[in-house]
Amino acid sequence: MKDGPSISHVAALIGDPARANMLVALMDGRALTVSELAECAGVALPTASGHLARLGDAGLVTPAKQGRHRYFRLADGDVAAAIELLMGIAERTGARPARTGPRDAAMRAARVCYDHLAGERAVRLAERLVEDGCIGEGETPDLTDAGRTLLAGLGIAIPTQGRRPLCRTCLDWSERRNHLAGALGAAILGHVLAQGWAARGPGRVVRFTPAGAAAFDRAFGL
Amino acid sequence: MKDGPSISHVAALIGDPARANMLVALMDGRALTVSELAECAGVALPTASGHLARLGDAGLVTPAKQGRHRYFRLADGDVAAAIELLMGIAERTGARPARTGPRDAAMRAARVCYDHLAGERAVRLAERLVEDGCIGEGETPDLTDAGRTLLAGLGIAIPTQGRRPLCRTCLDWSERRNHLAGALGAAILGHVLAQGWAARGPGRVVRFTPAGAAAFDRAFGL
DNA sequence: TCAATGCTTCGGCTATGGCCGAACTATGAA
DNA sequence: TTCATAGTTCGGCCATAGCCGAAGCATTGA
Numbered sequence: 001m002k003d004g005p006s007i008s009h010v011a012a013l014i015g016d017p018a019r020a021n022m023l024v025a026l027m028d029g030r031a032l033t034v035s036e037l038a039e040c041a042g043v044a045l046p047t048a049s050g051h052l053a054r055l056g057d058a059g060l061v062t063p064a065k066q067g068r069h070r071y072f073r074l075a076d077g078d079v080a081a082a083i084e085l086l087m088g089i090a091e092r093t094g095a096r097p098a099r100t101g102p103r104d105a106a107m108r109a110a111r112v113c114y115d116h117l118a119g120e121r122a123v124r125l126a127e128r129l130v131e132d133g134c135i136g137e138g139e140t141p142d143l144t145d146a147g148r149t150l151l152a153g154l155g156i157a158i159p160t161q162g163r164r165p166l167c168r169t170c171l172d173w174s175e176r177r178n179h180l181a182g183a184l185g186a187a188i189l190g191h192v193l194a195q196g197w198a199a200r201g202p203g204r205v206v207r208f209t210p211a212g213a214a215a216f217d218r219a220f221g222l
Numbered sequence: 223m224k225d226g227p228s229i230s231h232v233a234a235l236i237g238d239p240a241r242a243n244m245l246v247a248l249m250d251g252r253a254l255t256v257s258e259l260a261e262c263a264g265v266a267l268p269t270a271s272g273h274l275a276r277l278g279d280a281g282l283v284t285p286a287k288q289g290r291h292r293y294f295r296l297a298d299g300d301v302a303a304a305i306e307l308l309m310g311i312a313e314r315t316g317a318r319p320a321r322t323g324p325r326d327a328a329m330r331a332a333r334v335c336y337d338h339l340a341g342e343r344a345v346r347l348a349e350r351l352v353e354d355g356c357i358g359e360g361e362t363p364d365l366t367d368a369g370r371t372l373l374a375g376l377g378i379a380i381p382t383q384g385r386r387p388l389c390r391t392c393l394d395w396s397e398r399r400n401h402l403a404g405a406l407g408a409a410i411l412g413h414v415l416a417q418g419w420a421a422r423g424p425g426r427v428v429r430f431t432p433a434g435a436a437a438f439d440r441a442f443g444l
Numbered sequence: 445t446c447a448a449t450g451c452t453t454c455g456g457c458t459a460t461g462g463c464c465g466a467a468c469t470a471t472g473a474a
Numbered sequence: 475t476t477c478a479t480a481g482t483t484c485g486g487c488c489a490t491a492g493c494c495g496a497a498g499c500a501t502t503g504a
Contacts, residue, residue, distance in 0.1 A: 006309070008242035010311050010312045010315075011237035012237030012238070016230060018492080034450075034452095035451085043494090044494055045450085046493085046494070046495080049451060050493090058315055059311070060311070068451080068501045069450070078314075082304065082307040083229060085300065085307060086233055089232050089281070090232045092300075265463075265464090272462085275482085289472070290471040291481090
């Protein structure tokens with residue numbers, strides 16, 4: 001009677017189609033206004049406002065007032081991780097016809113998950129890092145000395161340790177294996193974009209240039 | 223717009239309190255019957271049956287027929303992981319310590335779980351029995367000679383061994399630790415009621431009399 | 445100061461879906 | 475065979491909560 005209802009409250013919030021659409025729209029880590037989210041969810045503005053108030057109360061999104069706009073973003077990586085996991089479960093049931101459009105293929109290849117990289121290449125990276133002993137295993141792996149050396153060589157500054165874990169695993173919905181999240185995951189995405197190895201496409205898609213993909217693979221020994 | 227609804231379907235399934243309770247009850251990996259899950263969820267059997275059919279369709283639980291029972295277990299670790307994550311999010315919000323009504327407090331103190339005792343006192347009993355070497359450990363602990371002696375002294379007949387395990391552990395909702403189920407768990411509850419140490423209240427609540435509580439604690443050395 | 449924009453609150457409508465009792469099927473026991 | 479137990483299906487009741495339009499703040503710009 002204790003855990004049940006409390007998780008059901010959170011799950012019920014995600015369980016409404018309009019709210020789910022909003023949350024998915026926020027999965028790329030950007031902040032959107034109430035009007036934009038209403039548009040994404042396909043509901044009228046008052047309805048969206050009500051939904052967002054409830055999501056905010058439950059700590060799934062955080063508001064930021066700016067002028068006469070109110071921006072909302074996902075509260076943190078855990079919320080993004082939960083949504084990714086639910087996507088994986090939803091997909092596996094086969095309820096969804098395959099329908100693998102071109103945009104879908106790009107999403108599978110590489111995309112943003114909150115503030116880090118997800119998709120096929122991100123999963124390969126994560127597995128390689130473990131294999132090479134650069135990071136440990138588990139939910140919040142350690143960054144080893146080997147890992148620090150590798151990153152230093154690439155010119156990626158190791159984020160200072162705050163409240164947020166340096167490394168975290170996040171289950172990838174398209175690959176069904178872990179990719180790397182946490183502060184370091186965010187730093188790597190930043191590096192990839194800063195180097196021009198890839199650029200953000202529409203929505204969550206991340207497009208690697210041919211040269212960028214090669215550089216990425218070389219950098220991490222893929 | 224395509225992902226939203228599909229994750230919302232899964233989330234909505236978890237989002238119903240009755241179903242959430244069932245899923246949480248299954249979190250220890252064991253399989254439970256429809257009746258047991260109905261009891262855990264606090265709903266009637268037909269209602270539980272319907273819920274489980276939907277959870278099964280969505281691939282969150284898997285059924286296994288055995289005789290005239292139908293056992294359900296969580297489909298896989300991903301489902302468990304998603305529930306854990308949702309628990310974490312729900313907890314961090316601090317959202318729901320709220321509704322601690324009198325009936326709720328009574329439920330936490332002592333209640334019936336299927337046909338045995340659950341709640342704070344039941345968990346203490348189970349831990350004491352293990353500590354005193356009266357029963358073993360694991361999912362279906364053995365009853366030791368020390369345990370048989372204790373029960374004989376209290377005048378509790380040891381149930382004849384049928385298909386049902388004599389001792390079984392059952393995860394306690396409110397305490398999140400194990401209490402004692404199985405044929406012996408049922409026998410102990412029967413004894414408690416027969417001795418007038420406690421009486422069934424409304425719903426699942428079990429109310430101990432002051433003298434009954436003292437007698438119970440003395441009997442088991444709590 | 446007035447107007448325009450962005451958002452929230454309110455009130456009322458509606459439908460989804462959760463719940464149960466009763467009746468029915470299937471399995472096992474006597 | 476007959477009875478008992480476990481579970482499913484059906485029908486109907488009812489509450490929750492999702493939705494929108496209208497009206498009410500609040501912030502910005504003229």
